[in-house]
Amino acid sequence: MSRRFKFLLIMISLCLSLTITGCGLQDLLGKNKSKTATKKAENQTIIAVSLNEDDPNKLLISKGIEDFAKKENAKVIYMEKKSGADPLKGAKILIYQGGDSSILQKSQKEEIPILALTQLPSGVKPEGIITPDQEKAGALMAQTLVSKVSEGLVVILQGDPNESGSQERLAGNKAVLSKYPKIAVHTIASTPGSESLTRTGLVEFLQKNPETVQGILAHTEKLALQASEVLKQLDKKISLVGGQVSLASIERMSSGTQMGDIDTSPYLQGVNAYQWAQKIIKKQPLEVNDSITSEQGEIPAKIIAVKAVTPENISIIQNSYTKTIKSAEQDKKAKEQEDKKEKSSGQASEGKDKEEAGKEGEAKNEGKSEEKGSSAIPAEAKKVTERIKTETNREYLDAQGKVIGTEKTVNEQVKTVPSEMIKQQAEQSQVKAKDGGDEAKDKEGDKKE
Known part of the structure; x- marks a missing residue:
């Protein structure tokens, strides 16, 4: 045997070995990859989040939560009112800012800890709260106003008067305004669902005091x-300061219809909410820098610093908000596409399983049909007679394809078949049916493995 021939044999053997090993390795890697993905999904910490739909910066809050959740393989589920599924299924904690209040009772019933965001929910005792410095925000609002207004009437459009954050903000407003003896304060409270009454109250007050109202402090972006709309409607030039900056309020400031606002750092609220949520889940100590008294007792708090938005820093704030919101929108779109892809993949996998199950069922049914079709031959039968009837229909057509005549013939043939042959055929059919059933079972077993 020549050296060249030996070399070729060695190379062929090596290639075959690599091919076989490679196939097995790829299969193994594929299975391991699938197992890793499944294990990763099983180990995910699920955090339920319910945000206030009226918050103009809820996208920034969710951005702060999502950015840190990605780093730690946590899954964030947002509460939806119309969702038919169990919203808290698998959740380890609920971050609650607003939304459907029934979710709070459900969370308590299922012993899922609650972390409050921005404001304290009523009727439950959360493990803690992440909130902007409400009193400081109120003080900064008033300081912005008195830089231009030092006398006359100031209208405060307060948020929910029963909410502790709103009360603190009002206290901050009055603490500053009280230092100006020539300023009188009129407060219009806005309870949830009474926004139209608040608007009407403002219109009536401005009409009764057409010359004396010099400033308006609005606690929320909605107010x-x-x-702003009322002032435009009445054609009034009154200084307006908001307490919750957003892209919309920045536009009003740029156009000169609003003189100031407050940056409550919504992104940082989201970041800190996520960090505290993880600490609560892991039963780790919280970085508490304050506490808030509620009807349920003292609640540990993390206070987020706030800052005034003025004409001097508006461009910086605008750039920051615009950039972060754009990034948040891109992330949201990517997440929706990913969820859609996962759902589609799951449906495809389910369809494939059903198809395989259907094929197995067909194989079993086929075996049963064959078994059923072969009837038993009586033991005393000595011969079997078969009658085969053939019917033939003929049509005679002309050149145009029109039928000009028909003919029908029937042929009947009778033959005798030995009973041993029929029995042999029946036995073969039974064996075939059994083999088909065993094959289906083997496929099912392989699938389970």
Whole structure:
């Protein structure tokens, strides 16, 4: 045997070995990859989040939560009112800012800890709260206003008067305004669902005091927008300061219809909410820098610093908010596409399983049909007679394809078949049916493995 021939044999053997090993390795890697993905999904910490739909910066809050959740393989589920599935299924904690309040009772019933965000929910005792410095925000609002207004009437459009954050913000407003003896304060409270009454109350007060009202402090973006619309409607030049900056309020400031606002750092609220949520889940100590008294007792708090938005820093704030919101929108779109892809993949996998199950069922049914079709031959039968009837129909057509005549013939043939042959055929059919059933079972077993 020549050296060249030996070399070729060695190379062929080596290639075959690599091919076989490679196939097995790829299969192994594929299975391991699938197992890793499954294990990763099983180990995910699920955090339920319910945000206030009226918050103009909820996208920034969710951005702060999502950015850190990605780093730690945590899954964030947002509460939806119309969702038919169990919203808290698998959740380790609920971050609650607003939304459907029934989710709070459900969370308590299922012993899922609650972390409050921005404001304290009523009727439950959360493990803690992440909130902007409400009193400081109120003080900064008033300081912005008194830089231009030092006398006359100031209208405060307060948020929910029963909410502790709103009370603190009002206290901050009055602490500053009280230092100006020539300023009188009129407060219009806005309870949830009574925004139209608040607007009407503002219109009536401005009409009764057409010359004396010099400034308006609006605690929320919703109230600031209403005030701006009323001033435009009545053609009033009154200084307006908001308490919750957003891209919309930044536009009003740029156009000169609003003189100031407050940056409550919504992104940082989201970041800190996520960090505290993880600490609560892991039963780790919280980085508490304050506490808030509620009807349920003292609640540990993390206070987020706030800052005034003025004409001097508006461009910086605008750039920061615009950039972060754009990034948040891109992340949201990517997440929706990923969820859609996962759902589609799951449906495809389910369809494939059903198809395989259907094929197995067909194989079993086929075996049963064959078994059923072969009837038993009586033991005393000595011969079997078969009658085969053939029917033939003929049509005679002309050149145009028109039928000009028909003919029908029937042929009947009778033959005798030995009973041993029929029995042999029946036995073969039974064996075939059994083999088909065993094959289906083997496939099912392989699938389970």
